Amino acid sequence: MEFSEVLKLIEKRIGIALSGTRLNRLKKLYEGNREIFVGIEGKDIKEDSWQRIIDAISVQETYFYRDKEVFECIRDSIFPEIFKRLEEGVKIWSAGCATGEEVYTIAMLAVEYLTSLGYIAHTLKGKLTIIGTDISLNALQIATKGIYKDIPMGSFRNTPRSLFKYFDLKDGNNYHVKEEIKNLVEFHLHNLMDEPPIKDVDLVVCRNVLIYFSDEARKKVYDNLIKAMRKGGFLIMGPLDNPDGKIERRFCGRLSYFYKPWIE
Structure with missing residues (x-):
């Protein structure tokens, strides 16, 4: 051939x-x-x-707390909505998660937010699940280990000092994600062109991924992401993404995100 x-x-x-x-x-x-x-x-x-x-x-460029405004939007505008239903169980999907830094960032911010409401981190397992998927098995193996080196322009280039309490420093400059965070996350092999691996997701995050996709493929992925969302769920994408479908555009300052209404 x-x-x-x-x-x-x-x-x-x-x-x-x-x-x-x-x-x-x-x-x-x-x-x-x-x-x-x-x-x-x-x-x-x-x-x-x-x-x-x-x-x-594949491109595996990612780091903790990438794009400060995005995580501030999640913390300030989306967490207050989705965690109203925490006792029912909340699911968050990071689609195209590469080596896992985004997944762990969301988990750490979620624990920060929920502990401020009086929850205890080790009691959140089963109530909150953050799922990371990627097409690269090697990337997912790194993500699952949850061990990152602190090197120039590496995984920690933009990490607030307040989040370092969720790591254990071992073997020089190796930072290990603490078990209370790892217990909230799962990683799975998945091609975004395939059917979504989960459903009834409260928040889908798919950023810095579809810029590499063809127009036809991008539309198919939009459909898959929206299909995975529950009614009342949210979707955060890159600034150039413009998914069709019965979802509403909302704004956090200059940043836009999407909401799937209860009534279509």
């Missing part, structure tokens, strides 16, 4: 329109390891081979 055919199959399966460095990395992988691509036309490709392809083309 020619590289152009392989490229079309991969782009259709994951929705990403490949160009530049990522396209070159994929082409180099194909030219040196064609056996990896066996079975790709029927999705019969081996999982370890597929993950090597994903590693060549």
Whole structure:
């Protein structure tokens, strides 16, 4: 199978329109390891081979507290709404979570907010679940471990000092997410082009992901994200995202987000 055919199959399966460095990395992988691509036309490709392809083309740029305004909006405008139903159980989905920093940031801010209302962190398991999904197994393995190095321009470049109490410092500059936070999160392998892995989600966060997708794929992902939301749920996306569907646009200052009304 020619590289152009392989490229079309991969782009259709994951929705990403490949160009530049990522396209070159994929082409180099194909030219040196064609056996990896066996079975790709029927999705019969081996999982370890597929993950090597994903590693060549995926972008895993993320860090704690990325985009301060977004997390302030979640804390000030969305948490007060969704945590009214905490006793029913609240679900938050970080779609395209990469190595997990966004998931843990949301968990830490949720614990901060709920402890200010009198809740105790270790009693929140079962009431609050924060789910991170990504297409890269390697990224999810890092996320699941919850261990991050404090290096220049790394995971902690924008982290408020107040959140460091949720880490244990071990082995020099390795920060381990504390168990009271890890107990609230789950990580799962998922392709955003597929059916949502969960439903009745109170808050969906999908940022800095769909900028790499084709227009057709982006629309499909919008539909999947909205399908996963419960009525009365919220959706936060990137500034260029404009999902269709029966959801309302709301604002936190200059930042917009979306709400799924109870009555359609």
